[in-house]
Amino acid sequence: MVSNYWEVSPLTVSSFPARRGKMVRTTNLKIEKTHGFPDSRGQTILTAIINEHFVTGEPVGSKTIAEKFANASGLSSASIRSVMGELEDLGLLEQPHTSAGRIPTDKGYRFYVDNLLGVLSISNDDLHRIGDEFGLKASDLVEAPDRLMERTSQLLSALSNNVGIVVSPSLANDRLQHIEFVNLSDNRILVVLVSNPNIVHNRIIRLKVSFTKEELDRTANYLNAEFSGKTLAEIRAEILRLMHEEKTLFDKLLQTAVILCSQSLEDEESKQGEVYIDGTSNILTKTDFTDLERLRELLSTIGEKSRLLQIVNECIARDPEGTGDVQVMIGSENRTPSLQNCTLISAPYRIGGGSAVGTLSVLGPTRIEYARMISIVSYVARILEKVMSRDVANN
16 A cells, blocks of 8 residues: 555535645535435445445445444444445445345445545555656656647556546637648648647648649748737637728738638637547446447447547536536436446646646546546646646747
8 A cells, every 4th residue: 555645635516626735525524314315324335335346346245345344333234234225225326136236326426426535645656657657857858739648648548447538728719829731632731720839730621722832831921920829719800800801802912811711710719629539448348338339339439529529528517617626427427328337537727827728537437446536637637737838838
């Protein structure tokens, strides 16, 4: 057992802040059965069942729990069976088969997450692994943000043995650093948009007219000179204004800029950022996903980045005040049917203290290490902020 930990601070009903310090609960820990919740004995047994079920993946019987509390007063096999029945009546446990033990329900996991986790901490092993991955001892290390986010998704996947997801900040909310146009075949043009801090966004547009390399370079130089440092919303508004000015009709450079930008920036304001996913194959190793049709639907959802973005955004939206807390969606709380056997743990990160906000997540079955994963997601989000903000300062 590792004795030194990094603590994750104050816990609210369904969210977890990412700042250091001791935890302060905003919920009442003395919840009695008369309020529709288990008493302290029920809470103890529910926690034991969740911990045992995570390890074995099997329904947990009263005999197993009785062995764990063999020396505890008031927790005989008979009393444990009675409490397990009460937890089932409260909807916190269910019995998959008549002769089987119990497993936690989504409601049971939610109660556990909101009320029973205690002080969240991260082990030295995880701290060292995260530190090594981010090169925290090499303060002069600067890496391309897209590669950094890709490695972060790989790290989250490796630490969780589940799916790691990182979403870059939306370009629409960030400021343009550089733009380039590259001629392709069939009147197609590759548009390379670079936003602070050096995040690269590529898109291909198709035009009805063709442009020479010189025309594209001249237009890019003009846009970089006139619009660098402005948001896409500001650039789009300016381009629309230019389109209505008579002088644009007589200025070849402005005509080209209007044509290229009107398509390059089309729908970019609503774009939610690039998605970096790693560890999808981990899902195939989980005994939790035995229904092949639902597994196929889950893999399809993970592979469809636009849907995954929507799901992650819904999770983060559970924090309406934008406090930066970790958010957890459990099982049926996910509106997407294919994810209703899953838990999604997400946290936002902000680059350089600016308006650019991305997210990182761990997606796995509802039978997941909640305390450890919440701590890891929280800590990695803050470290990613630190590393990317450091890189912004160095650029």
